[in-house]
Amino acid sequence: MTLRLGDTAPNFTTETTKGEITLHDWSGDSWVFFFSHPADFTPVCTTEMGMTAKHAADFAARNVLPLGLSTDTVAEHEKWISDVNETQNADIQFPIVADSTHEVANLYDMLHPEASATATVRSVFIIDPNNKIRLTMTYPMNVGRNFDEILRVIDALQIADEKTVALPANWRPGDAVIVPLSVSTEDAKAKYADLQVLTPYLRVTKDY
Numbered sequence: 001m002t003l004r005l006g007d008t009a010p011n012f013t014t015e016t017t018k019g020e021i022t023l024h025d026w027s028g029d030s031w032v033f034f035f036s037h038p039a040d041f042t043p044v045c046t047t048e049m050g051m052t053a054k055h056a057a058d059f060a061a062r063n064v065l066p067l068g069l070s071t072d073t074v075a076e077h078e079k080w081i082s083d084v085n086e087t088q089n090a091d092i093q094f095p096i097v098a099d100s101t102h103e104v105a106n107l108y109d110m111l112h113p114e115a116s117a118t119a120t121v122r123s124v125f126i127i128d129p130n131n132k133i134r135l136t137m138t139y140p141m142n143v144g145r146n147f148d149e150i151l152r153v154i155d156a157l158q159i160a161d162e163k164t165v166a167l168p169a170n171w172r173p174g175d176a177v178i179v180p181l182s183v184s185t186e187d188a189k190a191k192y193a194d195l196q197v198l199t200p201y202l203r204v205t206k207d208y
Contacts (some may be wrong), residue, residue: 002109005134009034009127010107016067016095017077023067024131029057031158032127033150036110040072042078043100044144049081049096050088051147062154069097094171111198127152129160163208179203 003010009032012038013022023032035052039043052059052066059066070077077096085091097104105111110123122139134157139145156167159177166178179188181201189197 003125003133003136007133007137009125009131009169010204011131012077012104012107014104015074015098017074017096017098018095019079021095025129026067027065027127027129029063029129031062031129032125032152033059033064033154034067034069034108034125036069036105036108036123038122038141039070041083044142045070045077046084046087048144050090051144053084053088053090053092054139055151056091056093056145058151062158064153064154066094066096067097069104071097071099072101073100103119124148126150126151126157126198128157133147135187139184165208168204174206176204176206177208179205 009023011022011024013020021129023104033052034091035048036046036134039045049068050067056066072080077098081096082094086115099105102111108123108125122143123146124137124139124145125133125134126135128134132198137145137150155173156171159165159173163177165178166180168176168178176196179192179195183191183205184201185197188203188205192203192207196208198204
């Protein structure tokens with residue numbers, strides 16, 4: 001199944017390290033950072049799980065719930081969590097989906113046969129409170145994710161929704177934003193005191 005931006009994230013009920021969850025019920029009115037890793041007791045995955053735990057406060061501040069997944073069992077996850085916490089100086093509190101049947105991995109197209117028939121690639125799905133997929137990323141098995149970028153794009157998505165703006169390359173909170181083309185330059189000048197009209201199609205402001 002190919003999932004595209006704007007699609008409703010497929011719902012599922014499954015066992016996790018925090019008990020059984022149904023995705024749409026569990027997420028409530030929160031955003032979700034749903035990510036897969038190839039396997040427990042592997043080196044790159046260990047660093048990623050630890051980093052997710054270390055950013056718990058950052059995710060909470062953005063109303064984001066992390067949700068991990070691999071094709072291992074709950075029992076294997078629980079043993080591995082001890083290793084992660086010890087080696088990464090972390091405290092994993094978010095749930096990790098147990099997907100030994102590959103049901104969820106197939107639902108989200110996390111298995112790429114040319115990479116592995118049984119281990120998930122490093123997929124990322126950012127899901128909004130309306131259960132819509134807003135961003136996807138796929139990393140290979142031997143390259144860990146950039147968590148600064150994950151937090152940056154969550155900030156960008158949330159600001160874009162709240163302020164109805166667009167975000168330029170390398171945007172970070174506090175940087176200028178782009179006024180979308182749906183807003184006329186006349187209306188933009190009335191709304192934004194510091195509007196810069198670089199071209200008729202590129203208008204930027206920090207007053208948002």
